[in-house]
Amino acid sequence: MRVLVIEDDTTTADYIAKGLHELGHVVDIARTGRDGLFLALNETFDAIIADRMLPGPDGLSILRALRASGLRTPVLIVTAMGEVEARVDGLDAGADDYLAKPFAFSELRARLDAMTRRGTETSAGEPATLKIGDLELNLLRRSVTRAGQKIELLPTELRLLEFMMRHPGQVLTRTMLLERVWDFNFDPTTNVVDVHVSRLRRKLDAAGLPMIRTLRGAGYMLSADAAA
Amino acid sequence: MLRHSFALRVAGLAAALVVVVCALGFGWGYMRVEGALLTQLDAAIASDAQDLLSDYQTEGPGGLVAGVVDATRRHGALVMLQTAQGTTIAGNIAGAPLGLRGFDTVHVPDGRDLRALGAGLPNGLSLIVAADMAPIRRSAAALTSVLPLAGVVAALAALVLGFVVARRLELRLRAVSDAASAVIAGDLTRRLPESGTGDEFDRLSGTINAVLARVESLVEGLQATTTSIAHDLRSPLFRLRQALESALARPREGEADTQTLEASLVELDSVISTFSALLRIARAEAGLRGAGFMAVDVSDLVGRVCETYAAVAEECGQSLVAEIAPGLTLRADPDLLRQMLANLIENALTHGGAAVAVRVALRQMGEGGVVLIVTDNGPGIPTAEHGRVLQRFHRLDGSRNTPGTGLGLALVAAVAKLHAARLELGDASTGLRVTVTFLATTTAG
Numbered sequence: 001m002r003v004l005v006i007e008d009d010t011t012t013a014d015y016i017a018k019g020l021h022e023l024g025h026v027v028d029i030a031r032t033g034r035d036g037l038f039l040a041l042n043e044t045f046d047a048i049i050a051d052r053m054l055p056g057p058d059g060l061s062i063l064r065a066l067r068a069s070g071l072r073t074p075v076l077i078v079t080a081m082g083e084v085e086a087r088v089d090g091l092d093a094g095a096d097d098y099l100a101k102p103f104a105f106s107e108l109r110a111r112l113d114a115m116t117r118r119g120t121e122t123s124a125g126e127p128a129t130l131k132i133g134d135l136e137l138n139l140l141r142r143s144v145t146r147a148g149q150k151i152e153l154l155p156t157e158l159r160l161l162e163f164m165m166r167h168p169g170q171v172l173t174r175t176m177l178l179e180r181v182w183d184f185n186f187d188p189t190t191n192v193v194d195v196h197v198s199r200l201r202r203k204l205d206a207a208g209l210p211m212i213r214t215l216r217g218a219g220y221m222l223s224a225d226a227a228a
Numbered sequence: 229m230l231r232h233s234f235a236l237r238v239a240g241l242a243a244a245l246v247v248v249v250c251a252l253g254f255g256w257g258y259m260r261v262e263g264a265l266l267t268q269l270d271a272a273i274a275s276d277a278q279d280l281l282s283d284y285q286t287e288g289p290g291g292l293v294a295g296v297v298d299a300t301r302r303h304g305a306l307v308m309l310q311t312a313q314g315t316t317i318a319g320n321i322a323g324a325p326l327g328l329r330g331f332d333t334v335h336v337p338d339g340r341d342l343r344a345l346g347a348g349l350p351n352g353l354s355l356i357v358a359a360d361m362a363p364i365r366r367s368a369a370a371l372t373s374v375l376p377l378a379g380v381v382a383a384l385a386a387l388v389l390g391f392v393v394a395r396r397l398e399l400r401l402r403a404v405s406d407a408a409s410a411v412i413a414g415d416l417t418r419r420l421p422e423s424g425t426g427d428e429f430d431r432l433s434g435t436i437n438a439v440l441a442r443v444e445s446l447v448e449g450l451q452a453t454t455t456s457i458a459h460d461l462r463s464p465l466f467r468l469r470q471a472l473e474s475a476l477a478r479p480r481e482g483e484a485d486t487q488t489l490e491a492s493l494v495e496l497d498s499v500i501s502t503f504s505a506l507l508r509i510a511r512a513e514a515g516l517r518g519a520g521f522m523a524v525d526v527s528d529l530v531g532r533v534c535e536t537y538a539a540v541a542e543e544c545g546q547s548l549v550a551e552i553a554p555g556l557t558l559r560a561d562p563d564l565l566r567q568m569l570a571n572l573i574e575n576a577l578t579h580g581g582a583a584v585a586v587r588v589a590l591r592q593m594g595e596g597g598v599v600l601i602v603t604d605n606g607p608g609i610p611t612a613e614h615g616r617v618l619q620r621f622h623r624l625d626g627s628r629n630t631p632g633t634g635l636g637l638a639l640v641a642a643v644a645k646l647h648a649a650r651l652e653l654g655d656a657s658t659g660l661r662v663t664v665t666f667l668a669t670t671t672a673g
Contacts, residue, residue: 102500156535182536186508186567187501189574189636195540 001116002026004043006036006050006062007078012101016049019105020112033057040066045073047116049108052079052090060093067094074115078103087185106218110171117170130165133224134208137165146207156181157200164212164222173219235398239390243383250379257372265364266343270331273345277357280307284349292355293318306342306359312352324356333361400429404436416444449513453506461499468495505635512564512642520561526598527556530590533566537573541586546577548586556590556598558666560647568643571636572602572662580606580659598666605659614653640664 003025007013010031017027028043030036033056040048040062048066052059059077066073074096079086081100090098096115099108130137134147142158144151153161160181164172174193178184182192197220201212213221276299283295292309296318299307308319314326321344323337328346336342344358403421410418419440420433475488534550541548558565569588576586584606593599609617618641640662644651650665 154535154539156532156539182532183563183566184570185563186504186570188570190537190540190577192536192540195543196536198543199539 001046002028002044003112004028004030004036004039004045004048006030006033006040006048006054006059008032008051008054012051012078015105016108019109023109031055033059033062037062037065040071040073041069047112048073048075049112050075050077052077052081052086060090063090063093063095076108076111076115078108106171107173107175110173110176110219113170114167114172114176117167130162132165132168132222133211135165135204135211135224137162146204149207151203151207153200153203156196157203160196160200161204164220167222169221169223171215171219171221176219233398235391235394238394239387242386242390246383246386247379250375250382254372254375254379257375258368261368261371262364265367266361269343269359269361269364270345273331273343273357273359276305276307277345277347277355280355280357281347289351289353292349296355304360306344306357308354308356308358310354310356312354317353319356321356321358324358327354328356334358404433407436407440411440411443416440416447446514449510453510453513457503457506461502464495464499464502468492468499471495502635505639508564508567509635509639509642512639512646520563521559522562524558524560524562524565525555526558526560526565527552527554527590529562529565530569530588530600533569533573534588537570537577537586541577541584544577545582546580546584546586548573548577548588550588550590552588552590553592556592558598558647560666561643564643564646568640568664569600569602571640575636576602576604576606576660580604584659593665600664600666601661603659603661608655608658608660609653611655617653618651 001024003020005013005016005020005027007016007029008031013029013031017029020027028039028045030039033054035056036048036050036054037057039045050059050062054062057065059079063075063077066075075094076097076099077090077095078099078101079090087098087100097111099111128139130139136145137158138144139162144153144158144161160177163177163181175187177193177197178188184192197212197214201210204211209225211222211224213223215221280292280295280299284292287294296307296309299305300318300320306319306321308321308324309317310319310324310326311317312327321336321342324344325332325334325346327348328334328344329348331343331345334342334344341361342358343361344356347355349355407418407420419437422430422433422437424430471488471492475485478484531550531552534548534552538548538550573586573588576584580586584604587601587603589599589601589603591599591601617637619638641651644664647666649667650663652663652665654661654663
């Protein structure tokens with residue numbers, strides 16, 4: 001994957017670039033908004049990671065310019081402004097995701113993955129049923145079956161499963177789950193995510209092989225066979 | 229001076245206006261009075277002429293001449309009988325115009341203006357009856373001359389009154405300006421004087437005082453935040469520094485270094501989360517209402533949060549029961565509301581003990597108000613501490629070793645304040661009862 005990183009802080013830019021290199025991605029770095037916009041418009045990237053505050057045009061201006069010129073490359077806005085309003089502004093401007101500094105690299109990686117894969121998934125249209133292996137979620141009837149057997153889930157568990165099934169085989173961090181499933185834009189002191197994931201896991205696994213894998217220090221992943 | 233004094237400008241304008249109005253009034257009054265007197269004069273002249281003409285009809289030309297001569301002897305009467313060629317037969321109007329028919333104002337050689345009525349007689353004679361206009365002009369002037377005098381007096385009065393009123397305005401405005409200057413200079417406690425009459429100025433002063441009070445509380449909040457950051461973020465950062473420094477001082481050793489680095493990351497993450505919590509509190513306290521405010525289905529919101537934490541409680545052998553009235557709405561910041569409730573529930577779960585039972589109730593309260601009650605059966609908070617636990621970083625002695633930043637209830641207090649809700653800590657039969665009352669004004673329509 002070729003990724004453009006627009007970031008004026010050298011340490012942060014190198015940190016991101018190094019991590020992405022290790023994952024086998026090709027990384028281009030732009031230090032100013034001008035260079036970033038120029039590169040984004042003239043070369044082809046699979047994803048763009050842009051700092052919100054930049055010399056020259058800022059991250060949101062770049063984003064608007066890209067979207068105005070019809071470019072649909074997934075963009076992740078990274079910022080020191082973690083407030084909810086700032087996040088909403090970013091998403092309104094056409095960002096695919098928004099990440100507050102400071103962040104763990106695993107968080108950035110998970111979001112980048114979710115973002116780039118979502119790009120290919122949404123173009124296929126919205127299915128009425130989500131299906132992973134023998135697990136099926138009917139979005140209209142809000143019902144779940146595994147190998148034909150009905151599984152009773154609480155509303156929160158259902159929302160959690162839906163989100164995970166929309167991102168199969170991807171690492172989903174606790175923060176991502178809190179934001180998307182619970183609308184919690186803060187860190188709870190209790191282990192909210194772990195409790196619900198383990199309850200969901202118990203209900204799913206009762207009817208077959210384990211599907212949810214815990215990745216230590218990173219998050220969770222749903223796949224047809226977690227052991228594989 | 230005139231340009232810079234509102235008082236003088238207003239007074240001058242008022243006086244000028246009075247003078248102009250009086251001048252116009254004088255002119256108009258004079259014309260009306262003169263017109264009325266002239267009508268009377270015309271009637272008198274016509275009556276005299278009628279008398280002479282009836283002399284002529286009853287007694288012939290001789291009688292008329294006698295009548296004219298008789299009339300000229302009366303004081304002030306002006307009569308003239310002349311031939312078509314202008315030869316005077318009898319009368320006392322020197323330079324009377326020839327062939328005058330009907331009313332006209334004539335100027336005679338001796339300088340007087342006369343009002344004259346001319347009539348033609350069958351044998352070519354002309355009869356003119358006239359009166360001097362000077363008396364009616366004098367009367368008109370006398371009757372209206374009071375107006376310019378009144379105008380001058382009124383102009384002076386307007387000048388004085390305008391000056392006094394505008395001067396008072398200026399003084400009160402100066403009080404506002406002085407107070408504002410004092411605030412700019414740094415005295416945030418300064419307020420505008422209010423006279424207590426409740427007039428426009430008092431209302432303005434009241435509004436400005438409310439603005440100043442708001443500014444003061446914002447600055448205080450900022451100072452409190454800064455102090456808390458300095459005070460409470462320093463210790464974990466200092467611990468972190470010590471750990472890293474001592475790790476650097478000892479010889480490199482894979483396992484121990486990894487442990488130090490991992491421990492440092494954990495410590496650092498807690499600093500970051502404290503920092504975020506402080507920022508959120510500061511934002512809620514700054515009270516930027518409206519930014520994230522919207523109509524919120526609060527029954528649904530509370531229901532979801534309770535369902536989330538019921539599972540968490542159950543996993544630890546604790547319990548959470550929710551009683552939620554359906555369909556309640558509020559105008560609120562849903563994000564902060566969610567965190568407020570999460571903090572209250574987590575507070576109860578964390579400090580309530582191993583088997584704590586938490587109850588969350590959401591009810592309608594009066595006309596459109598909503599009340600949220602979180603009760604637990606844990607150890608509770610001593611009444612004396614109720615005020616202090618709402619402050620940043622205040623923790624009860626017994627809770628120092630439980631997880632938490634000491635910011636949970638401070639955020640609850642800030643969110644309640646932002647929503648103009650009343651927050652009360654009370655004692656349940658055992659444990660703590662927190663009541664948040666959202667007033668009707670904050671509910672969505």
